[in-house]
Amino acid sequence: QEPYHWPLLIYLLLVCLYPFASSCAHTFSSMSARARHICYFCDYGALSLYSLSSAFAYGAYAMPDPWVSGILHRYFVPVAALNSFVCTGLSCYSRFLELERPRLSKVLRTAAFVYPFLYDNIPLFYRLLSCFWSDSSWNDAVAGYCYHLLFAFLTGFLFTSHLPERSSTPGGDIGFSPRAGHSHQLFHICAVLGTHFQLEAIVCDVRSRRAWL
Template identity: 70%
Template sequence: MLTIKLPRLLSVHQMPRVFWEDGIMSGYRHPKSSALDCLLSSFQMTNETINIWTHFLPTWYFLWRFLLLSYTLDFLGQPYNWSLLVYMMLICLYPFTSSVAHTFSSMSAHARHICYFLDYGALSLYSLGCAFTYGAYVMPDRWINSVIHHYFVPIAAFNTFICTGLSCYSRFLEVDRPRLSKILRTVAFVHPFVFDNIPLFYRLILCFGVDCNWNEAIPFHVYHLFFAVLTGFLFTSHLPERLAPGRFDYFGHSHQLFHICAVLGTHFQMEAVLCDRSSREAWLTMHSQPDSLASTLGVALTALLGNLVLICFFTATLLWSPRANSILQSHIPGDAKIKEH
């Protein structure tokens, strides 16, 4: 009879330092797992299982919404929809990349860092997708055709390089300077979030009058901002596992909650964007310049290639630079030796 032997799990003190997670004491996969072991572990309860599924399942939800929209909207022939096309592709990409990163991050120390380099790149590109739709559909009426409107997406594209560069670099500081590493990674993602939401902040806080676009999208925007703030809080605080190490190893630790809040925030953001897109279509089509292939798909492709170049650079540095040795050390003094399978 065919039987499948699930990989055994380790405690934190059996793991190399680079694999440690704050407040997570057990449920670690072997740090030299095979690809098959990594895949099997997604069906085994480890401290990564919920992380994998909380982004893998939403990938299919967003893909389903994308396919439904493709039946009702002309994505290719209507320039007004090109920003939405880029956005929908990128909100499918980032949870899938995250799920893959969490699945295969235990193959080795090298693999762990490279997986998260790709994860950070996908998140950076997602921020660009947000900027496309905010520039196209969320921008206040009085800002249409202004300087900020014209340069909003190009600046957001440049921000993706800052985001990917800072977040990837932060991994090189993770073992020796963990606090600085966390600060840099947080800044890397807060920066594009704040920039992308400038038009929305203006609409919600500073705009008064008939051209402030208070429509049915506003509640969805508020829900999105609520979950975005909650996502950032969970990412930086490591609560609740920091208060009770070992109690939330498998269920309820901050990274799982972080994933759930991020997906909920993206869902409400998508609904808000779709509301603004439909309710403002006539006015925006009349008063703003139509998107071109260069300003949408061209910018998205340039950002994609640029971020891939950055990821390749950091991967090469990781593989060949002597300075990267500190984050690839198998053990630190006093660690227990890891037993082989």
């Protein structure tokens, strides 16, 4: 009932949406080519909403102290909303290029995911650099954001590299065989783990910075 917790509530609602949308997309995409496109359009939209919810939470609880009430703080969420809208359209458009121009399709889709991630995490990058380069205090929230970023980069690496199946050899060592798992499966595991650490870090900021914010 307190306005202070509304951004957290928005984040919690939308953070549950993208795993559900992804599960539905993978479940029903085999029904037809049309269903496949529709399912993944919804999946991309849910990912963009998750990105926007992260911006809501970061803007409310994770903004670096010197930036509070500054220009970036005031326009952080509106720009994130614009990013979500544009990147959803870009990722959906990339699906129509899969057959004719697969490389361009991959580049556009990757850019549609990477750009909003980099923008949303600008406050985190600054806070982490401040901890390493100055006397800023290291706390549980910063540690959680470190793990979140680590798994986010692993997620991006798996999405773009297609490892380990790219280097699989029939009957080879388990580290290079299909038994080690598919990159898309590992991609989802890392994404959910990263979201878990993000949630833990945001909750730490909600508790520790309430009196100051």
